[in-house]
Amino acid sequence: MKHISTQEVRHVKGTFDLLIIGGGSAAFAAAAEASTMGARVGMIERGTIGGTCVNVGCIPSKALLQAADLYARAAHHPFQGMTFSPEALDVPALLAQKDALVETLVREKYIDLLAFYGITLISGEGAFVDAHTVQVNGAFYRGEKILIATGTRPAVPYIPGLTSIGYWTSTEALQPSYIPEHLIIIGAGYIALELGLMYRALGSRVTLIQRGTRLLRTLDADMSEVVQRILKKKGIQVLTGARIERIEGLPGAVKARQKVRLTISLVHPVYHEQPSAHHEHASIRRDEAPAHRNHVASYRDEKIVLPGTAPHEQTSAQSIQIEGEQLLLATGRTPNTERLRLERAGVQLGRRGEIIVDETLATQTPHIFAAGDVTLGSQYVYVAAYEGKLAAHNALLDNGGSDRIYRNLTVVPSVIFTDPQIATVGLTEEAARTRGLAVTVARLSLTDIARARVRYEEEGAYKLIFDQASLRLLGAEIIAPEAGEVIYAATLAVKFGLTRDDLVDTFVPYLTMAEGLRLTALSIQKDVRKLSCCAG
Incomplete structure (x- = not known):
């Protein structure tokens, strides 16, 4: 972007009491609060109105999770005397229903609210010119106060060979053209678990690969063990303490479907469950399983066989290979800040590109605020909405901040x-x-x-x-x-x-x-x- 002179900046197309960059949950909650306070509100959105949750997050994922649960239970319910045989899965029809729901909710919960609250929508990508001015499509807009609520996107880590294959993020996983025979997921957080169990219910073999040595460290260790046991019974394989060395594509058995091979280093003994009778599933094997926990294990220098590999393709636990039909990255989220030119506004970023705010959600530039996922705080849509409303309230106070309300996230389910x-x-x-x-x-x-x-x-x-x-x-x-x-x-x-x-x-x-x-x-x-x- 070329440098904008002071003379050019004077010709602004619109001036607002609160100018919001972003169009998701935090942005709309802020806009509604500001409108209620009598403010003139402008909203800049470069993509689809509604943000991650309604478009490619909470709503579509929970709709598909519900469908997958019903599909699996039809064939594997616990009641005697009842037999169901689900028909073949019609993926296009399922996705069309999901997309129709998303479209309806985007309209009802977001687009229709623009007129209701008197919000001026500015379509395009915004970038700061100075601390009060944002450029969008060559036009300039001024905000007495500015809120940044641009959210996040799926993080893509650097792994040798990753860019040479057609991997999924959570976005693509919610719009599949087919159900993969074997889905490998890098990550084992909430996105990985939800999508992994969804695809398992739809018939895929699923392997979760995690760098850490324990699932869900937000839980106590004993409750994490409960989750591990449940995954075992559902036939999901979990490799913990794993470092991925490289990824490569292989010719697929089905035309136009590329297989993927991961080379992994295991940094500690990995325990894994034998396949249950209910779910046919390959597992790591060794000659003698440990006496406790009814698991099988792979140890340093012992030969093992992993799912997706032929029996003769044995290797040591220090360097193992695993093959699948599709790879899903569930390795966290990245803030959408790199194109905002925040240095021109004096807004400070953290190590991961997140906007640094105080407990009133103000940035280092006092009249600029940030709310929601872009701060990499609690990544929940209801927290984003709470923060958006709070940020708008604090931004529009006339007393310079002495009566600002502090963020309180001490009790968040x-x-x-x-x-x-x-x-x-x-x-x-x-x-x-x-x-x-x-x-x-x-x-x-x-x-x-x-x-x-x-x-x-x-x-x-x-x-x-x-x-x-x-x-x-x-x-x-x-x-x-x-x-x-x-x-x-x-x-x-x-x-x-x-x-x-x-x-x-x-x-x-x-x-x-x-x-x-x-x-x-x-x-x-x-x-x-x-x-x-x-x-x-």
Whole structure:
């Protein structure tokens, strides 16, 4: 972009009280708040209105997850005397339905709101000229206050050979032209788990490859083990402690489908489950499995065979190869900041390109704010909306900042839409003990919860962390069907300081997953297995 002179900058096309760069959840929440405060609002959006969540994130992924769950359960439900045989999967029809839903929600929740709130939409890519001026398609727009809410995109790490193959990110994985026979996923966070289980339900073999040695470090180690056990039963292979050395493409068995081969170094012993009878699945093999955990293992200098490799293609655990039909990158997110010319506005970036803000969401330039994923804070759409509203409020105050509201993210629930779901809020046991807190911990298996029993879905657990002295609830971890629905009650309990007795002494409907909260709290003092229904 050429340098813009001061004379050229004076000819602005529009001036706004709040000029927003971005058109997603944070941006729209900010625009609505600013409009309510009587501000003139301009919104610059270079792509599709609505941002990641509604277009290529939450909405399409959860629609496809629901479809995949129904497809898998039709053939593998737990009830006797009922047999279903699902027809062949019609991928184009499924995607068309998903796309229609996305289009409807984009219109209802975003496009229609532009006129309702009186927001001026400026289509095109924005770049700063100075701290108050943004150029879009050769025109200049001035903001008395400016909010940056440009979000993130899938991160693509440097791996030798990666650019020579046709890999997927989460975006492409939600718009597949086919269901791969074997999907290899680099990463094992929430995106990897959701999409991995989705494709497993649709019939793919799935391998997760993670650099770290433990899945989901946001969970306590014992709850992470529960997730590992569930993945085992669903036939998903997990390689932890792995470093990818190179990637190469291979001719595919199906025309126009390229296979992929990964060469991986394993930095520690890798345990892996044998395939279950329910799901045919290849696994690492060795002659003698360890006596504990019913796993098989590969150790340094021992010969192993990995899924996707022929039996004769054995190698050492220090350098192994794995082949699949498609590769999915689920290695985090990258902020959309590199084309904004933020140096012209004095906005400081962090190591990963994220915008640095204080707790009022102001940048180093006091009248410029940032909200949502672009700051690489909590990557949840509801946090982005909260921050957008807060940033607009703080930006438009007339007192120079003395009455600004500080961001409060101390009690933020999270849900991973796996099967079963994984939901958390507050402190884990490990986090509480790291802070030096004395805690009382209660954990209950789903086998002790009647709702799980009648569903024949008993893989999972509830875990509650209480302050030892007051028995105030500090945190909750739930791995269960509909855990995302249950976690809201736990969130309220953590936020408002409810105690173990509050949970035990409050009525909860019988045969609900929410009853798990009460039973887990009750288990501190009683063996709930020795109680009749609803007693205690």
